[in-house]
Amino acid sequence: MTDAAHPHADALKYEDWAGEMGARWLANLKGFEGTIAPAGEALLARAAFAPGERVIDLGCGGGATTIAVAASVTPGGSVLGLDISPDLIAATTRRAQQAGAGNASFLCADAATVTLPDAPYDRLVSRFGCMFFSDPVAAFANLRGQLKPGGRIDLAVWGPPAENPWMTDGMAVARRHVEMPKPVPRAPGPFAFEEVGYLREVLGSAGFSHVDIGAAAGELAVGGAGATAEEARGFATNGMAFGQILLDYPPEVQAAAAADLTALYAGHYRPGEGVMMSYCAWLISATA
Ligand SMILES: C[S@@+](CC[C@H](N)C(=O)[O-])C[C@H]1O[C@@H](n2cnc3c(N)ncnc32)[C@H](O)[C@@H]1O
Secondary structure, three states: OOOOOOOOHHHHHOOOOOOHHHHHHHHOHHHHHHHHHHHHHHHHHHHOOOOOOEEEEEOOOOOHHHHHHHHHOOOOOEEEEEEOOHHHHHHHHHHHHHOOOOOEEEEEOOOOOOOOOOOOEEEEEEEOOOOOOOOHHHHHHHHHOOEEEEEEEEEEEEOOHHHOHHHHHHHHHHHOOOOOOOOOOOOOOOOOOOOHHHHHHHHHHOOOEEEEEEEEEEEEEOOOOOOOHHHHHHHHHHHOHHHHHHOOOOHHHHHHHHHHHHHHHHOOEEOOOEEEEEEEEEEEEEEO
């Protein structure tokens, strides 16, 4: 039951990025980054970073985007990967060093409240890292304070559940076997900004202007390019929140759900490509 003092308490339980969810993202990093790659490419193409810019990567996760931005702003520019998960920041710092991205640095902090020592920055980018704030207006206002006046932000957030069957079809299969929490509109989570007008309002209330909304849609490969139906099933049950819910049920229930999930993904498998399913993300830019 939802805690009356905190209407999003149930949703937040599954978005413990500083703890369990951050560790789970890291453990399934290849699958996650492979799955969301097309939306990330569209986001970076739209953002068109230029040499010399100083950029914040909000909710940088495993750092694929941070490292890509670091290359785009060279020479003269730099990028700060900001994330609330200590596990992700530790792993990502090592990864960037190994990639030779000397102009990328990393900080573990809550973006909702952090004051960045090297602020103000020119720009901010976030690939699916801005949907988890319990008070989004306050968090975006804080982030605006870390940017130069006129600095541009570029965000990717998921569109409506019905247009993201790559996530919701698996959830629906799991729901046939176990109880799943009911989605709460606007609660922190992947679909917090499915209604893009709400994000427009949040950004406006936080002081941003010139909000511009685009979209990236098409197919993505669940579990990464080339993953088989069984691999996609493993990615979903190990990585996605509904997989964690399944773990609370007896082995025979888990096995039955796993068989149905593999059948779902097999229906979308194309040899040489992977488990190809539709997605829709909003790409939003605005000015600080
Ligand atoms: C869906 S993942 C996306 C990771 C990365 N941007 C990518 O595309 O690979 C969301 C990320 O946002 C981070 N995050 C969530 N809430 C945050 C907060 N309040 N402050 C900083 N990072 C946060 C999580 O730890 C996680 O790494």
